Amino acid sequence: MVTVGDLAPEFSTPLVTDEMTSCTLSEAIVDGPVILAFFPGAFTSVCTGEMRTFRDRIGDVTDAGATLYGISTDSPFALREFREQNDLPFGLLSDHDRELVTAYDLRADMESVGIHDVADRAVVIVDPNGRVTYRWVGETLGDEPDYDGVIAAARDAAD
Numbered sequence: 001m002v003t004v005g006d007l008a009p010e011f012s013t014p015l016v017t018d019e020m021t022s023c024t025l026s027e028a029i030v031d032g033p034v035i036l037a038f039f040p041g042a043f044t045s046v047c048t049g050e051m052r053t054f055r056d057r058i059g060d061v062t063d064a065g066a067t068l069y070g071i072s073t074d075s076p077f078a079l080r081e082f083r084e085q086n087d088l089p090f091g092l093l094s095d096h097d098r099e100l101v102t103a104y105d106l107r108a109d110m111e112s113v114g115i116h117d118v119a120d121r122a123v124v125i126v127d128p129n130g131r132v133t134y135r136w137v138g139e140t141l142g143d144e145p146d147y148d149g150v151i152a153a154a155r156d157a158a159d
Contacts, residue, residue, distance in 0.1 A: 001105040004135055008126040009103035014076040014094040015069075016083055023093060025126065028067060033127045033157035035061065035068045035150060036093075038106050038119040040141050042074045042082035050121070050144050055088050060151045065158030066125070069093050071100055073118050095119065108141060123150050127157040 002009065008025060015023035028034045037054060039047040051070050054061070061068045068090040072079065076094040083092050093100070101107045101119045108120035123145045125134035134153035136145050 002103070002124070002132055002135070004132050006132050007130050008124070008132050009100075011100050011103065013099060014096070016076050016079045016092045016094060020076050020080065023069070023091065025130070028069070029126055029128050029130060031067060032065045033067075033125055033133070033154055035066050035154055036071055036100075036104075036124045036126065037068060037145075037150075038071045038101065038104070038122040038124070040072065040108060040118040040121060042072055042078050046121075046142050046144065047072070048082075048086060051082075051088055052086055053144070053147055054090065055086065057147055057151065058089050061090075061154065064151050064155040066151075066154035071095055071119060073098060073101060106137065121145075125150070125153050125157050133157040 010025050012024045015021050041047055071093040073095050075096050079092040079094050098117055106120040106122050107117050121138040121141050123136045127133045
């Protein structure tokens, strides 16, 4: 399991912004710390609420010197629609091959609906040196992070 103080696993995965490109962790941390906000699935109620809360707090994120990425196992095409419908000003990473959820030990199952191997609800912050400085994993998929705590941790990672 990746814990605070560990080097974060490198990745290369589809990035959905206004375009579809790719993103690597090493490229993402060049400008400062990154907040990796893992969520189980686009268009679900709690995930939509979480991403909208991050949308509404994006000024705080950028003021902290960080870059935010939402991450789910949804396809890039589903994430593009999700991003557009929710006016998300940050990129979404499509972990459709489960590379990130496996590397960061954040696989979860939604047993009640028979869906397996989705992203756990979690937040990982990686500093510009590639070290994990913050890790939070919800006790249930319905939990949301402490947004103020995430932003404070991102600010600390930028210093």
